[in-house]
Amino acid sequence: MGRTIDGFSLDGLMLDGQGARPLYLQLYDGLREMILSGxxxxxxxxxxxxxxxxxxxxSRFTVVTAxxxxxxxxxxxxARGSGTYVETVPRRQEAGTGLGRQPDDAATGRFEKMLSRRGQALTWRTSLTLNDxxxxxxxxxxxxxxxxxxxxxxxxxxxxxxxxFRIVNYREIFQPSxxxxxxxxxxxxxxxxxxxxxxxxxxLGGHHAVTLLAELLLNPGDTVAFEEPGMAAIRSIFQSAACNIVPMHVDVSGPNPQTVAHRDIKLAFVTAxxxxxxxxxxPLKRKLEMLHWAADRDTLIIEDDLGSEFRYRGGPIPPLKALDQAGQVIYVGAFSMTLLQSLRVGYMIMPRALAERCRRLIQVRYRALPQFTEQIVGRLIEDGHYTRHLHRMRRIYAKRQTRLLQILRSDFSDIFEPPEFASGxxxxxxxxxxxxDENAVLIRCRQQNLGVEQLSYYYADRTSPRKALLVGFAASNEDEIEHATKLLKHCIDVK
Incomplete structure (x- = not known):
């Protein structure tokens, strides 16, 4: 504006009557910036x-409002009878000082140093397979x-x-919904x-269930037996709880408890x-070995039943929990793979005394799952819609896997070992x-918007004995699979 009124400079005040931001806010922003900058x-x-x-x-209304x-x-x-004055306030911090704005690299380094061990354990990975x-x-x-x-x-x-309208409030958590x-x-x-x-x-989902159990049961320094390889996101929960994690190595029968030498193990995490x-x-023999191993150590087992609903040949395989007679197993399930991931609906099955404590924890820390969502999912199951939905998904996913295997066994015969028909x-x-160089392959796959993953991601040291890719089929129809596998082949063939 370039004007001064009674010693008050209007320089720097730029108001745009055609702008999207209201004039009183533009005036407020301008005066506020001038005060903070000195x-x-x-x-x-x-x-x-x-x-x-x-x-x-x-208008005066614009000025008065600002x-x-x-x-x-x-x-x-x-000041009564005298007018309005600028408050004497400390000048805003300059860039590079205190919490003022810093160059991105400097700010990143500074805040990296501020991360707790828990924060580091939970945020180690920079590249994720996004489910968008x-x-x-x-x-x-x-x-x-x-x-x-x-x-x-x-x-x-x-x-x-x-x-x-009671369902819009927190529910009575000690009564089953x-x-x-x-x-x-x-x-x-x-x-x-x-x-x-x-x-x-x-x-609020399977990961939330494991987080609850870690908060409820573990102290820093407690020992947790964890599958190797295993679910990295879940491993990070126990790492962030400052636990001592010992590997339970996976063989042709799944996680083998005999590979764990420690006896003082409070929890074990498995996907059976x-x-x-x-x-x-x-198999049954390994399940019984696992239950005897846990009982001998008075160890609780967390069994995540992720993806168990999607078995395409033969009948469903009962979980470890179905054989549990002594209350050694806490079963974790979720509806993220069968309904919508964004619903964030999961559940645990555990001995009643432990469930009581877990409900108290939820009431204090998280309240509860929204009643409205619980009502809808409950009715979906009650009316039989959920079971019919699962049957439909299994039929469709089985056809998609068959098509993917046909392509992998023909067009990728020089790249991959013949893959087996799998559940999930x-x-x-x-x-x-x-x-x-599987890392380079993965980077190229990300650039082509392919949601494959490398096997090494699931190992604690990010290194797998054999290099492999996890190639999905459920989220893509058969035409999409044919198109995407061409992109995958190109990503692998690039030298």
Missing amino acids: AIAGGTRIPSSRVLSESLGV LDQLAAEGYLHS GSQHLHMASPDHRLFPVDIWSRLTREVYAEGD LLEEQIARHIAVSRGIRCEPEEVVTT AKQQPMTVAM FYNLCYFKDQSI
């Missing part, structure tokens, strides 16, 4: 609203296009129409686990029905050439 010194008298409005060409906001935030103060629905051959994502939208919408309307009751019934038929609703605890990432199912969402494909 362009307007503390103690300076502000011209009257009438004078400012005339000089700036805006000044009132500045006064409310402590930038201005009024756009990636083909994604190894850990269902096809959300198969979600029963019409049924879900109808159930949503029904719950709303009933007008029970409809969803917990339905899970107890469904799990008895589908997985052979006999339990009461009071032994079911709903959570479909080991992640090796895809092997734990992906096939484990070992490279014939073990000198290949």
Whole structure:
């Protein structure tokens, strides 16, 4: 503006009447910036609203609104009968000092040093296989296009129409919800686990369930036996809890408890029905060995049943929990792979006394799963829609895996060892050439929007004895699989 009124400079105040931001906010921003930068010194008298409005060409309402906001935030103060003055405040910190703005590299280094050991354990990886629905051959994502939208919408309307507004509040967590009751019934038929609703605890997904258990049961320094290779995201939960993690090596029968020499083990984490990432199912003999091993040490086992619903040949394989007679196993399940990942609905099945404690923890730390969501998922199971949805998904995913295997065995015969038919969402494909740079391959796959993963990601030291890719099929239809495998071949062939 280039004007001065009674010693008050309007230089630097730029108001745009055609801008999207309201004029009073533009004036507020300009004056606030001038005060913080020291362009307007503390103690300076502000011209009257009438004078400012005339000089700036805006309404008095605009000026008064901006000044009132500045006064409310402590930038201005009024002296009775004298006028409005700029408050004397410390100047804003300059870049590179204190918490002021710093160059990105310097700021990154500074805040990296501030991370706790827990923060470092939880954020070590910079490149993730994102489940954003756009990636083909994604190894850990269902096809959300198969979600029963019409049924879900109808159930949503029904719950709303009933007008029970208690469901919008936190529920009485010590009474089983409809969803917990339905899970107890469904799990008895589908997985052979006999339990009461009071032994079911709903959570905000499988990872949340394990986080709850870590908070409830583990002290820093406690020993946890963990599958090697195993789910890196879950391993990081125990690492962040400052636990001593010992490897339970995976062989052709799954995690082998005899590879764990330590006796003082408080928890063990296993994936029995479909080991992640090796895809092997734990046979009966190994399950019984695992249960005896845990009982001998008074060790609790966390069994994550991830992806067990999707077995395409033969009947479902019962989980470890179905054989548990002594309350050694805490079973973790979720609906992320069968419904929508964004719903964040999971559950645990555990001895009632432990479930009681877990509910108390949820009440203090997380409250509870939203009742509204619980009602809808509970009715989806109760009315039989969930079971029918699972059957449909299995048929579709089986066809997709068959097509992927056909392509891998023909077009990739010189690249991969012949992959086996697998349960879950992906096939484990070992490279014939073990000198290949799998990191470079993965980077190229990310650039082509392919959601494959490298086997080494699942090892504690990020190094696998054999190089391999996890190539998904569930989230992509057959046409998409054909297109994506051409891109995958190009990513591998590039020298």
